[in-house]
Amino acid sequence: MKDQPGDSDFFRDVYDVVRLIPYGRVSSYGAIARYLGAARSSRMVGWAMNASHGLLPPVPAHRVVNRIGVLSGRHHFSDESEMQRLLESEGVKVENYQVADFETLFWNPNVELVPD
């Protein structure tokens, strides 16, 4: 039961941060990676997301997009439109697989989770 991929503390830490993303907000892989002290390991965040399927509690991977607000991980969901549908369900407007007002909805853990 522990032979699953992403058993490292880094992966669990990624999941923890992603779960902290507020409803109707989005974040980026690089922001999360940087928050964990691995600014150059943004790819690992995406890899962690790939292994986040079926985890409990569920990880809102649909709230995580790349630095330009594009739903780069849509293809890894059950359906490509699933990720966009989930975001729109939370009030996040998505156009052409890209988050509208991304800068406004962007949730930066380095700012929101760091008191002062």
Added chain:
DNA sequence: CGATTGACGTACG
């Protein structure tokens, strides 16, 4: 065990 890939991001020309 070596090479390639990948839900990214930054650096450089």
Added chain:
DNA sequence: TCGTACGCCAATC
């Protein structure tokens, strides 16, 4: 400003 190259590190082939 835009396009290309590289780094990061785990998982897969």
